[in-house]
Amino acid sequence: MPTMRYVLLQDEGQLSFVEMPASHAYQLSALNLRLHKEIDKLTADSVPKLPYAIGECNDLELHDASIEIIGGLDYINDLERAFSAIQETAYPLISLLTEIRALQAQLEQWYEEEMDVEA
DSSP states (O other): OOOEEEEEEEETTEEEEEEEETTTHHHHHHHHHHHHHHHTTOOOSOOOOOOEEEEEESOOOOOOTTSEEEEHHHHHHHHHHHHHTOOOSSSOHHHHHHHHHHHHHHHHHHHHHHHHHHO
C-alpha cells in the first residue's frame, strides 16, 4: 500500500484535507503558496478563490464528518479547470497553468503506476 500524506487546507475557517502520495505532498503545498503569491496580480473578474495550505501530516483520523478528504488528482484537476477558465489579459497566466499541469501530469503517472502494481 502506498504511503499517503495529507495537505491541510483552510478557507474562511472551513478545513479540508487533500490526500496526496507522500512523494508529492510538498509539491502541492509549494504550488498553493506560489498561486497565493501570484493570484493578486491577476486582473480577470473570475479569479478562483483558493484555500490556504496550512499544514501537512502523515496520519489522519478524523472525528468530524463535516471535514472533507479530497483525492489529490481530483483536487489538482479541479484547480486546473478553475485556472484554465480565467480570462486573463494582463498577466501571463500560462506560467501558473504550466505549474498546475506539471503536478497534474506527475499525479496521473503516479496513480497509473500504482494501478499497475495493484493489478
